[in-house]
Amino acid sequence: MGKLKHLQYLDLGGNDFTGSIPYGFEQLRELVSLDLSGNFYLSPEPISFDKLVHNLTKLRDLALDYVNMSLVAPNSLTNLSSSLSSLSLSHCGLQGKFPGNNFLLPNLESLYLSYNEGLTGSFPSSNLSNVLSWLDLSNTRISVHLENDLISNLKSLEYMSLRNCNIIRSDLALLGNLTQLILLDLSSNNFSGQIPPSLSNLTILDLSSNNFSGQIPPSLSNLTILDLSSNNFSGQIPPSLSNLTQLTFLDLSSNNFSGQIPQSLRNLTQLTFLDLSSNNFSGQIPQSLRNLTQLTFLDLSSNNFSGQIPQSLRNLTFLDLSSNNFSGQIPSSLRNLIQLRYLYLSSNKLMGQVPDSLGSLVNLSDLHLSNNQLVGAIHSQLNTLSNLRSLYLSNNLFNGTIPSFLFALPSLHYLDLHNNNFIGNISELQHDSLRFLDLSNNHLRGPIPSSIFKQENLTTLILASNSKLTGEISSSICKLRFLRVLDLSTNSLSGSMPQCLGNFSSMLSVLHLGMNNLQGTIPSTFSKDNSLEYLNLNGNEIEGKISSSIINCTMLQVLDLGNNKIEDTFPYFLETLPKLQILVLKSNKLQGFVKGPAAYNSFSKLRILDISDNNFSGPLPTGYFNSLEAMMASDQIMIYMRTTNYTGYVYSIEMTWKGVEIEFTKIRSTIRVLDLSNNNFTGEIPKMIGKLKALQQLNLSHNSLTGQIQSSLGNLTNLESLDLSSNLLTGRIPTQLGGLTFLAILNLSHNQLEGRIPSGEQFNTFDASSFEGNLGLCGSQVLKKCYGDEARSLPPSSFDEGDDSTLFGEGFGWKAVTVGYGCGFVFGVATGYVVFRTKKPSWFLRMVEDIWNLKSKKTKKNAGRYDARRN
Incomplete structure (x- = not known):
């Protein structure tokens, strides 16, 4: 092209050119207009671009929108021709300071720099071109001072957009002096107060996403487009709005307007677009809206409207009434809205069947009826909707089989039927x-x-919780290279899990195959740079070891491998996963010591750690307690944990919560759980566990822990459930536990605790089951009176039987029983017999019987727990 030396106009915009601008272009010295915009993969090199700008001295129009100019420094634009009248560089990825002299080019009429978030600089307040008519600096960091000096230099300005810009100082009233100004966009800034009435010459005004309040000035009567969405307007829609009779576009969404839609809106007969969504409107939709015969877009969603659904606006192409209080049946007369392409009625109280008359809306593209009380089968008349792209019928009471015609609709992209009563096979x-x-x-x-x-092109496949889907998962699933969410959980799928699931797609963020009958091993190869955030294989028959390649899943937030048959040691390599928040390895065949961290900040973001029901041994992993930073501080804001990508998939998990196995279909970000129960941990409970102040549930039960209950547990002020049962803990119950005001579940049973049970505060809410099996404890909770500072082992003599009672107090205490238990049950009993053979045999026989019954109960209880877990 460099040979076309007399070329004046060159338009190559809107193509797919790649690479750089060829060096020959700088030879086109006669060029007056150059348009390369819309070539997303074009990336000019700094040297060639410098020559281009330097040589094209006759250039008047330059358009490079959507060209990748991230390699080009903005100062390369310093040498632009003084004859330039139009410069368009939107969405270019420019970084750095924009040359100030470019704002002062004498013939510059239009300047577009929008959506270059890294572009800085300062818009001058003097010496501006007096012909500048179009200015767009939106979504840049260029500083603008809206003051008198600047305004006086912009008399010819017709279009100004400073959306999400760096406005330093401002006096919006001065903008009324710009008599030629037609369009003003000041959205997504921090303006507050009232709208200046001086902006009376405008025809297009966008003040959305600010903090404006007060009245809408009646002086804005020339407006055709008004966007005041996402501000702080409240009360009823002011009557003055009805004076804006030229309006074609009105957006008042996401404010605090209330009351009913005023009848005066019928005066806005030119309206084609009306959005009143996300306010506090109530009552019925007024019949006066039928006067808006030009209306094509109507959004009244997320309010408190009730009554009848409007049916007379025949030109509507978009109707959104979702998240209101509409009830009754869907009116058959909706068939009259023959132009309708988008119909959203979700989250209301609609009942009955879907009328077959909806089949008349042959232009329908989106039909959303989720979250209602609709019943019956889906009418076959809907098979006429050949243009339907999305169908959302979830959370209703539909039944029967899913009609096969739904799977034959040629344009269908999105089909959501979850939470209904459909039966049968999938077509x-x-x-x-x-x-x-x-x-x-x-x-x-x-x-x-x-x-x-x-x-x-499938990105989301969720067939979970159907229970009766059978067969194997075909390895053909790994051909779905765009898949982001795969959830086949809670079914009866069998066979081996395809090994390719570890590396078939770099886009996969959710893999949930839990609660099936899958066998085999975990995929051995997880590819680098994958996007996996949620991996749940809980409740299968998976064997083998945990693959160390999981460390390639650097985005992983949830890993649940519980309730399988995995035989391995503790997977220390998981501690290097930087975003891991939930780790569940419960009910497997894991064994060995859990020694503690081998890396800096190990498990620092863990909120839930459950390694219960394994064969871990040795002391508790004290080193990890020091690095569980997320368990040391609570979240200030509660949200439900979900994927960070656009799918918005909400995580779920099955967990023992306060002694009950519960499926959390949504996981609160505030939840904190540490469960090390049903292992073989030994030694004392470390004091540093008291640092985990955000814990809500701590379960160390069914281990062989010794020593005293640490008073530092009183620091766990968010604790709701504490289970230390079935260990070998001794000493007194710390009174500090009484200060845990949220504690609802306490289980200290079957230890060797002694002394007085603390009274008052929380301890008065716990019954005897929390303390059973600790024969040295006394207090009102166990109906055993305490004497002095120490608890006697038996009640006063007035409650005893015969002379046998004296023998217990003459020398046999529970310390001897503890020694005997430690040496073996038989040896202990024999020792007791030798030491106390002179005492009455009836006492000895009752003692042996009591100990034997206690041991039998505990054995049966543990066996019952094992059977329950196995079932």
């Missing part, structure tokens, strides 16, 4: 257009259709 898909499929929480059965694995 084969007739087209490969599907991108989202959620059929979870129904009663479907049979194998997963092979056609699902041929949906090459």
